[in-house]
Amino acid sequence: MYRKIRARIKEFEREIGKLILDKRKKERDINFENIKKMLFIRYDGKIGDYMVSSFVYREIKKQRPDIQIDVVGIAKNESLFLKNKNINNFYKLKKTKYRYLCSLGKKLRALNYDVLIDPTETLKNKDLFFIREINAKINYGYAKENYKIFNKNIEKNNEHMQTVYARILESLGFENIEISYDIPEDDNSDKKIEDYLKANNVRKLIAVNLFGAGKTRKFNLEKSLELLMKLNQSYPEYRIILLDSPRDREALYKVIEASNNILYYNESETIFDSTAIIKKSEIVVSPDTSIVHIGAGLKKKVIAFYSTNKGNFDKWGIGGENKIIRYDKDINEIDFNKENI
Incomplete structure (x- = not known):
């Protein structure tokens, strides 16, 4: 009984938080040549997810070596991102508490990102808060059709996540994308x-x-x-x-x-x-x-x-x-x- 009540309370909190934080972002497109800075939100810490998406950074740099690619992650996957020669900056999130999210969010906001990409399907209120703080021109998501803050989205589907990532890049103007994994070595x-x-x-x-x-x-x-x-x-x-x-x-x-x-x-x-x-x-x-x-x-x-x-x-x-x-x-x-x- 206690767990059911607690689950309902948490669900209620998520709904209230979404009403407050999930504000509609202006719909806009961006020309391929005008993309200068991209930010990936990857603080799930899952190494398998890193491997599946590893080709993305390589393919961006292959076609647009001038684009700045930054990643937000946690200590668990820090070494992988730091080893990746295609990533310009890695920002380690110490804890997913609001005060840490607020501090880092303000720092990232000042960098004026053109595109923010968050591939996770389910967001917490803290995630919405963080994305709002960063305020990128385009927030690109997957399975975010029920979120207003994302002004670009690949709808939930049965395609492999490699294909989903490739479709995101294609919609931004990248072509002939090779989706083979980019395995880190030492x-x-x-x-x-x-x-x-x-x-x-x-x-x-x-x-x-x-x-x-x-x-x-x-x-x-x-x-x-x-x-x-x-x-x-x-x-x-x-x-x-x-x-x-x-x-x-x-x-x-x-x-x-x-x-x-x-x-x-x-x-x-x-x-x-x-x-x-x-x-x-x-x-x-x-x-x-x-x-x-x-x-x-x-x-x-x-x-x-x-x-x-x-x-x-x-x-x-x-x-x-x-x-x-x-x-x-x-x-x-x-x-x-x-x-x-």
């Missing part, structure tokens, strides 16, 4: 992983990630061991390396303790270390998360586990000739004795 990570694999005499490698976002996308100990056994049986000439997952290290260590002949690079610090491992692998195995996109972007053979939610797969899934294994509600429902991997 020379130091590449060197560390190369040395580690040489020290362990690894020639053929399978990279395995056991944990996605949310408990229904995380393999438990029993299923993890079952999966590893299946992979060993199917690919006896390969070594298996487990990818790091900082939030799940306790569960990861239990898998390592219960396994034989499994590699794990225990000095992993960033997503760049995992990317370096994937670059050296021939096969990548993972639940639906950023790892499947990195594997697909690096053109590896990917065995990915997705729920039967068709809408989610259509919007965020990977294509190509990769192996997709479906589960209904929980990834631990999968019976590896019945699956051909």
